[in-house]
Amino acid sequence: MRRAFCLLVLLMLFGTPLAIYRGWLPVPPAWNPWTPLDVRQPPNLLTGYKLMRLQRDPELCRMALDSSVLRYTAVADSEPAAGCAVENAVRVQRAGVQFSSAFLASCKLAVAYALFEEHGLQPAARQAFGQPVARVEHLGSFACRNIGTSQRRSQHASANALDIAGFRLKDGRRISVARHWEGAGQEALFLRQVRDAACSSFNVTLGPEYNAAHRDHFHLDMGLFRLCR
Structure with missing residues (x-):
């Protein structure tokens, strides 16, 4: 029973992000870590992570900037x-x-x-x-x-x-x-x-x-x- 529970936890920890990344599990863009940051949307728990990704990815940066004024x-x-x-x-x-x-x-x-x-x-x-x-x-x-x-x-x-x-x-x-x-x-x-x-x-x-x-x-x-x- 305990082993099955641990496997379930591991599946949730690693399987859910993979499912979101592959598009198998639809989530709103604001809550998808891999979608570009949209400045028009209110900041949430993922905003800091999305900001961090921008500096090494000029194209991702441009997409975020173009969502702003x-x-x-x-x-x-x-x-x-x-x-x-x-x-x-x-x-x-x-x-x-x-x-x-x-x-x-x-x-x-x-x-x-x-x-x-x-x-x-x-x-x-x-x-x-x-x-x-x-x-x-x-x-x-x-x-x-x-x-x-x-x-x-x-x-x-x-x-x-x-x-x-x-x-x-x-x-x-x-x-x-x-x-x-x-x-x-x-x-x-x-x-x-x-x-x-x-x-x-x-x-x-x-x-x-x-x-x-x-x-x-x-x-x-x-x-x-x-x-x-």
Whole structure:
């Protein structure tokens, strides 16, 4: 009896994924680990895995990006500065919002941003102010440098990070991390909601509560480790 139970468990653990992969067991695309990530669908338990697959598969990346409203151009693999290679990257021109400038981004960073805007940033803006964000003001993505004074390369060194300093609403009002984070008004509440939403989309989200170096922006990256501060 116990042996039969163990065989049944093994069949479920290994047989079910194989059946889904082969198409023998139909499941909704959002719950199929091998279907492309659709940015329009709400994130679920498989979203992180699907994001992870994108960086080594440019075609899968393109399919995910094309499910979003991002306007982008593919960028050839290069080493813009010695020791800082950029692979499977795109130049993001705009999304549902305008950006203060176009920026270079690894594929999975660009897709993570699209998820963040669609399911985190804009819902938070509509809840707080009854209107969407029209412009995102950032401090850049690619910078060939280490983390602080350490010997470890920053995620910026591979265009795998983006620093956001503020947001401009549709009516022209500007929400600044530096100016409004410490406040007690609707702007401060909105920034905390944005920080929390970013933690769901990016592997690392660092803001003013992390250290003084981040007092005026949110650092968002898709590194190997998860950290939300």
